[in-house]
Amino acid sequence: MTDAVEPELPRGIALAWGVAATPQRGPKREMSVERIVEAAIEIADAEGLGAVSMAAVAAKLGFTPMSLYRYVTAKEDLVLLMQEEATGSPSEASREAGGWRERLEALFGEQLQHYLRHPWVLDIPISGVPATPNTAAWMDAGISALDETPLTYEERLAVMLLVTGTAHWAGTVLAGYARVEREQGVGSDTIARNEDAMFRALITAEAYPSLRAAIEAGAFLDESDPFAFALERGLDGVAAYIAAAAEGRRGVRTQWVTLDDADIADDKKFREAQKAVRQAEKALRDARKLERLAAREARDRKARQRSES
Template identity: 75%
Template sequence: MTDAAETELPRGVALAWGVAANPQRGPKREMSVERIVEAAVEIADAEGLAAVSMAAVAARLGYTPMSLYRYVTAKDDLVLLMQEEATGLPSEASRIAGSWRDRMQVLYREQVQRYLEHPWVLDVPITGSPTTPNSAAWMDAGLHALADTPLTHEERLSVMLLVTGHARWTGTVLAGYARVERERGVSDADITRTEDALYRRLITAEAYPDLRAAIDAGVFLDESDPFAFNLDRSLDGVAAYIAGVDKGRRAERAPWTGMDDADIADDKKFREARKAVRQAEKALRDARRGERQAAREARERRARQRGEK
């Protein structure tokens, strides 16, 4: 297996982590990777990802394309940095909300909101697992939400991907409708009524009996959230799986007595051991929070240093 320390970081990834070498020449204080990415995101938000080019970004900043290449050497690297900027960081609420399910739902809603704010992110090709700081923070938050469950690390990752997939699909559909609303100057209610009217005109009971029955029942005029329903049912399945795993593992721990943790909850040494575990888990969470804060501050210092050179 390749030693991680020997793996060469792609330029875009190195820029995202703040460990890439600074340009040796070119505009000093007036130009920075951060300004370039900010300008590119502004173009994408206004006109879509296809409108972003090194020339367009340079023109927006008042420089030549060659000036940009001293900082970001390829458009693919720029798109990676744009995606990192648009992704942002999950909120603290995703780490402190009640149950694992509450935390996963917070992450879902926040991811959907990011897609609505920057819909062009959905057009960025998926080429592999994310390896940038903000993407890693979302993954960490999802795994943290499940840290108190009996799931294995692999199972936690799978659940995180389940919720991420729900968020991406929801974002794809809602962003598409939002684009139609902007371009046609119509409301969501107008689109819904038009769709219902078209279905009622085109779908007959003879050709599509079940679909027609659903139309007559008003499914396309219903105001409930089908995406939230889908997520809830998926999480119901995860909860049922967790309950089964938890029960099976408790039985494995004490097969000779048939007892689980509830049966020994009043044992003093057991209570003390469980308390020590909770304290250690809290200390680990606090340490990780401190690590994330230190990383943010380090990146900010590095960015300021680059801007001063």
């Protein structure tokens, strides 16, 4: 057995863990990684992630961009540190909220609040799990919430992904609506009514029968929280699985979803064939729309004939 070789930490990861070497030169008293990150977050909170640049942060702090590079060597590292600071870590209250379900619900709520306070975090591209202290703390809290269950560690991670994924999607939607409210100066109820009116004008029962039925039922004006509902139903499934696992009944483990035909995606003839399929599918949708229209007109004619006879 050989000793594992310690990986060389990327600069941003090393900074997040506080193990990066500090610069030997530069305005150390006036500048620090913490101050740089704080200034960058202030810019992102006010103007969005796209407004953050090394030059913008340097200007806010009153220094040159080169001064920043002595502390944070790349914008990617700065964004990582911003994310680490903005997402925070789970509270002790969430770790002690009760049973596994209550703890996961508390973690969901806290994560969602972090996203709503700093919505620009949702714009950071996902390129893997950030190996940072706060990310590790969230994962640890999610896994530990399930310590008293018979779930394997792989299954606990999967449940944690259910919770964090729902929080991320809820944050994306709610932050988007909050932005519209600010920009248009309207409330959420007005936005809902406008959307409902738009759908009623565009969505017909002939073309989209199920969606139209949902509109008529007032689904888009309902004030209940769809994300809380989705999380609750997801956790219902987890509870059922835990009960089955306790009895020695586990389902078949599924594999990672892979992109179909990813290895030939750059082939010209394959792309042309895909384009032809899309065009054929569009033609089929158009034909079905014409069929529904013709059927409606036929029913109208029959009705007129019956009324005239």
